[in-house]
Each structure stands twice: as C-alpha cells, then as structure tokens.
Amino acid sequence: MKMKFCLSCSKELVGRSDKKFCDTECRSTYHNTNRPLHEISIQKINSALRKNRSLLAHFCPSGKSTVKKEVLIKQGYRIDLFTHMYPFKTGAYFFCYEFGYLPIKENGVDKMLIVHQQEYMNNLTYNPWSIKITK
Template sequence: MEIEKPETKKCLHCAKPITGRLDKKYCNDYCRNSYNNQTKRADDKQIQKVNSIIRKNRRILKTLCPVGKATVSKEVLDAMGYNYRFLSGVYRSPAPANLVYFICYDYAFSPLNEDGKDMALIVKKEDHFDQFLENPWLA
C-alpha cells in the first residue's frame, strides 16, 4: 500500500517549497517582507496619487498666499496646475458671508466673481473652520 505524501506548500513570494511549520506561508523573512511590501504598495497606490495631488494644490495655495489672505484670478490657479477635484475638506461660512471654502490641509480658497471675472479668495485655514466643516449627515 502506497502512502500519499501531503502536497508541498510553496512560498507565496518566490514559489520555493516551504519546510517547517504547517502554517508557514513564506520560506524566509526576506520573502515575507517582499511579499507584504508589494501588496501594500499596490493597495496604497491610489491613496498616494490623491495625496500627491492635494499636496500640490496646497503648495499652489501657499505660494499665492504668503501673508494669510490673498485674491487671485482663476486663470492663475489654472496656469499653476491646480486640480479642483481633490481637496481635504469643505467649509461653509455662516451668514452673512455664506462663502464656501475648499480646503487643502491648512490652506483654502473660495470662488468669487468680481465684475464678471472668476477669482479665488485664498486664506490660511483658521481654527473656527473646524467648527463648520461640511458634514453630509447634518446637511
């Protein structure tokens, strides 16, 4: 009578046969680290892309607003490559101003229209913004 050998497990990273404990998944620490780093890199790629865009938007706002408050034309933001689709928060100021600020970490801008020209009021984020950050469940 022939005894069946259990199927040899293979390393998830390099596919070499694994010896040792039955629940072992990798042949050594290098393979375990490499496999986990590759998996994490793939999972985090979209997050890194979005964070990179928001950081670029913040740099643009910071460059245009060296003293805490500035007004620039939308054309300037466009020329510098500002991406309006990505932000870290939204703040609606209370009446009477009723401005909407689009936040990129610690800088924000509010779209304005002055004499038919699209402008942006850029500000360094203030502490009171946190009290009125847009909450979709309370809207």
C-alpha cells in the same frame, strides 16, 4: 557562495548577503511597479493635494490674497480635490490642509480668495446628511 541577483534589474549583486537590490533606485523601481493599484491612486491623490496646498501657500504669502482661478489651474491646481470644507451662509471655503479658498466672482472673472485656516474654522458648521447639491 550563492550568487544573488537584483530583484529589479537582475544584475548580479555584490557585497552584503542580505542585499536584494543594486541601489536605492532599483529598490524604488521595484516597489513602485509592485504596488497594488489602490496604493497608486492614493499616492496620486495625496501628491495632487500636496501640490494644491503648495500652490495656495505660494499665492497666499500673508494670510489672505485673491488670485484668478485660471492662474492656479494653469499651474496644475485641481479644484475637484480638497481635504475639507468650511461652508457658511453665502459660500464655502475649500481647504487643502491649512490653506483654503473661497470661490468668488469679480467683474465676471472667477477668482479664488485664498486664506490661511483660522481657529474658528475648526468647528463643523454643517450637517453632512443635510447638504443639498444644486446643479
């Protein structure tokens, strides 16, 4: 019988002849180190968005709440990443999936007014070709 070796750690494999890895750990190590770069960056952004969503959900247990921006930043919230936005006349909500926030200022302190997405926010209220970024 032909000897087979783990594609990840090169240990000899015993058991089923179609085995390629010792265990699930070797399997995931192998796949993680052989993923194309773009997949890795997609994965990083996806996990950051997921983390953002979890933080918003954690700080907004009942539909609406206000939290200092610093508190979420310290927990690793990335304000540069969001899934979609809901602009209106005087501001814009930035969403990570079904949770979003409105950047507000109270007594000179940057805060996030966190909300759970409402039905009316599903409608596009802006034309992406006519947004002006001011700096």
